[in-house]
Amino acid sequence: MDMKKHRTLLILLALFVILILIFLFLSFYERKQEEQNGGDDSQISVTDIESLLALSYTDHSEGTTMSFAKDGNTWYVSNDRDIPLTQSYIETMEDTFCSLTATREISDPDALSDYGLEDPAYTIELTDQDGTLTTVTIGNSVDEDYYLAVNGQEDILYTADSSIVSSMQYDLDTMVAKDDVPSIGSGNLVQADITENGTTTIYSSDNDEQTETISTIAGGYGAMSLTELASYHADAEELASFGLDEDSRITVKLTYNESSEEESDEDPLTFTLYIGNTTDDDTRYVQVQDSDLVYLVSSGILNNLLGGSEE
Template sequence: MKKKKGLIILLAVFIVLLLVYFALQSFNKKQEEKETEKEASEKIYVTDIEEVSSIRYNVGQGDFAFEKDGDTWYYSTDKEFPLMQSYPEQMASTFGNLEALRKLENGDSLEDYGLDEPVYTVELTDSDGNTTAVYFGNETQDAYYVTVNDTEDVYTVNSSVLADLEYTLDDMAQFDDYPNIGSGNLKKETITQGEETTVYDAENEDDAENIAAVAGGLGAVSLDTAADYSAEDADLPQYGLDEASRITVEAVYTQDGEEELLTLYIGKKDGDGNRYVMIQDSRIVYLITDEICNNILNIEE
């Protein structure tokens, strides 16, 4: 009987401790929420744009402009440019609600902050066609002085916000995926140039050295430099990539136990140690070194 009574007491103590634990958890959560709300209410924003539909800027890399149509962002100069969406999305997020470090009260004239002749200008247009211009003036420690439109209100913002704009077109391009190919998974390569066709087959023992050579070339390809982001059929002859001029390389390889086919077109030399190359069904013309192309084609220099 005493043992049973002791168990009941222990159970009661456990329940009380459990209730205290959950009460403390709830209290701490509410305190964290209050602190978060307080911090949010104390933040200062230079801009407050609900939906950014276009962005224009020049921060030393040249003039860039992006616009949004529906849910898709485009490079304004060339809508066929294969733009990676994460870049303009991040720009819109950062500059649509640009957070300030502080707002200057009773500040000096715009000239004193370099805002009479801004170093950089970022123009944002919202979905209603309203344009907001953010001007960047002098840099001070790790911040820039900025103002918006003609308000003459001066803020400081972290200089790191400009990092979202410091990309080249190559950085922002969504290049084609390229498979991992090596002598271990290359099954066959077929090279066609005009009426001439050459085949290297991994199942042919006599082709072992050839397969190793062309696999080394195929495995060294890196699609990271473009000569043309959206080549039309009429543009292909200048690259030697029209159907009558190009060399067609078909590589059969295995991936995850399945046979796959890569079709690569090799064109003219560019005069700087590279050749123009395209992947089948892509409109991007890439530059790949002569050395790699020679390996793919099994040509000795």
């Protein structure tokens, strides 16, 4: 019986020693990782730029580069200031890369090719108010992070949260500030004036015989999405090729109440669209009055907007 107790104690002691060794190994490994990564790795500052004059980024997989310049507090496309931009997209990129933080610092890295940084996936160039250029290259993904390097440094690399990539994944069409369109439905559409080839057809919500047509027009308008762009600022020649010149286009003027309440003291408002030629993809060119942007919209949707009439 004593021998059995003695053997049990030896086994427990051996297990205890093994657990101690495991604990010491893990503590040593964790300490070495912290030393390599610069201690507390939750807030490793990579860039500290107060404000930018210019920002560009290249998606090497797509072979595309987008460049922006800042004038005062407003961002523009570098080679075309007339393109209206939704500022929040560029401001998010500016905030991200001016105060870039890493999740880990790699102070003794292997070759750049091991991290996808010899031929990076993305290159970002930041020019501050003093004209100083900072270059950030982004390589392979690792878990939920990406490897990156700053100003071509090879002795110190970083990993950063995937938000640095998601902040750039927009094409120019997405960034363009689209025209505002009012909310119009069958409940607040008062009248539709459709002019084609010099002839105007009027559809009124007060005409009981036109109730169904008014509903069709409102439905077509509600289904219309002004998101796909054909031109950022078409000149007279381009408008003519789109069938949007004054002599060729169809004009749709919608008169509507801002409120859908039947009894309202507010004066009706108007919203005017121009509709042009049909493309090979069965879309048509569309322009909002007083706007330089030209869109592509499904012919079927526009057919409803025109009252359901066939061309």
